[in-house]
Amino acid sequence: MSAPADRAGVTDAPGRRRRRALRPATLAIGAAWVACVGVLLALGVWQVERRAWKLDLIDRVEQRVHADAVPAPGPAAWPAINRADDEYRRVTASGRFLHDRETLVQALTVEGPGYWVVTPLQTADGVLLINRGFVPSERRDAASRAAGNPDGPAAVAGLLRISEPGGGFLRHNDPAANRWYSRDVAAIAAARGLPGVAPFFIDADATPNPGGYPVGGLTVIAFPNNHLVYALTWFTLALMLAGAGLQRLRRGRGEAGAAAARDAEWDHRRQSRRGHEASPL
Incomplete structure (x- = not known):
């Protein structure tokens, strides 16, 4: 007469074993959940730090752009030139333009599509590449803007810029075909056979050139700052x-409580049945 009790115990045992087997998996899922929350919080903190860095960068660049111009760094300082400390610094230089070695770099500006005119400036200390400014496509030929290409000594003022190696977005410079999408100082120097070239270039300011071209002073200084949104x-x-x-x-605790209540009820029923079966007739 013990079969019903035994069946009750057998029926209930798999449920308990299943719950015990699920505990390690539940702990693993919980740990992964906590780790994911930690990663998301870390990314948010990182974006807050990036925002502070970006605001500091913007402030430093603003100070450089509005500071008094200084002579462009000489060869002794070239190895130490870097983006963080030197880009957009106002500088001056003087020398003689090598117009026969100018390079046209494709550009899209507030003036429309066209080209940057990058011309070597031979100075007493070496060669500086000068982005003299923008010309539209119809002024691509140097002969169409001859008035703006002085032969004598020239003085330049503008912003120091760091080289742009490789090319533009999804477009690579092709020196052999004379197609340029970025102001890659080293590649332009090699293509034009220029020794002793500074590792930076200078964006000329808005001082008008004779004949109106190239148009200088079109440097865009903009730093995307979406870090607060990302954070x-x-x-x-x-x-x-x-x-x-x-x-x-x-929810899991509620389910566990309900399961425990069911287990208690099963135990109670099993014990009641055993007691009933053990009682004398």
């Missing part, structure tokens, strides 16, 4: 994931 996005995702995890945890 808020990461923090929001972390909050949503943490909230979903807590909700799932509460």
Whole structure:
């Protein structure tokens, strides 16, 4: 007469074993959940730090752009030139333009599509590449803007810029075909046979050139600063994931409580049946 009790115990045992087997998996999922929240929070903090860095960079560049111009760095300083400390510094230089070795680099400006005219300036210390400014496509030929190409000594003022190696977006410079999409100092110097070239170029300021071309002073100084939006996005995702995890945890506890109640009820029924079966007739 013990079969019903035994069947009750057998029926209940798999449920308990299944719940015990699920505990390691539940812990693993919980750990992964916490790790994901931690990663999202770390990304948010990183974006906050990036925003502080970007604001500091913008402030430093603003100070450089509005500072008094200084002579362009000489050969002794060239190895130390870098983007963080030197780009957009106002500089001056003097020498003689080598117009026969100018390079046209494709450009899209507020004046429309056309070319940057990058011309070597032979100075007493070496060669500087000068982005003299913009010309439209119909002024591509140097003969069409001869008035703006002085033969004598020339003085230049503008902003120091760091080389742009490789090319533009999805377009690579092709020196052999004389197609240029970026102001790659080293590649332009090699293509034009220029020794002793500075590792930077200078964007000429808006001082008018005779004949009106090239048009200088078109340097765009803009630093995308979306880091606050990115930070808020990461923090929001972390909050949503943490909230979903807590909700799932509460649900799991409720389910565990219900399962424990069912186990207790099964135990109670089994014990009652055993007691009934053991009682004398």
